[in-house]
Amino acid sequence: MKNRFAQTVNVFAVSVFVFVLISCSDPEKKTIPKSYTVEIKAMQFLPAELTLQKGDTVRFVNQDMLVHNVTEEKTKAWGSQPLATGDSYKMVVTESSDYYCSLHPVMKGKLVVE
Numbered sequence: 595m596k597n598r599f600a601q602t603v604n605v606f607a608v609s610v611f612v613f614v615l616i617s618c619s620d621p622e623k624k625t626i627p628k629s630y631t632v633e634i635k636a637m638q639f640l641p642a643e644l645t646l647q648k649g650d651t652v653r654f655v656n657q658d659m660l661v662h663n664v665t666e667e668k669t670k671a672w673g674s675q676p677l678a679t680g681d682s683y684k685m686v687v688t689e690s691s692d693y694y695c696s697l698h699p700v701m702k703g704k705l706v707v708e
């Protein structure tokens with residue numbers, strides 16, 4: 595009787611182990627956050643439109659001669675300090691957004707979360 599109980603516990607333990615193993619090796623469920631770079635050059639965000647996943651990181655690097663910033667366009671929900679040449683601003687993306695440089699409003703970019 596005791597043996598049978600031990601056997602049941604063993605089967606259960608093995609099942610849990612196998613389940614954990616399968617869930618961990620499922621490539622669909624395992625999304626590693628990626629990092630992207632948007633360069634600021636010649637009064638432009640490059641690339642101007644970036645498609646990514648929620649949780650990915652974007653780093654904006656100012657490689658222009660002028661000071662720029664990165665500001666969420668509609669609600670100003672997020673934004674960087676003024677970025678001098680060589681400065682960068684890093685953020686984790688949670689939702690799609692349009693952004694621009696508030697110092698030069700013609701400079702626009704877009705983050706698209708899939």
Ligand SMILES: [Cu+2]
Nearest residue numbers: 662695697698
């Ligand atoms: Cu600017």
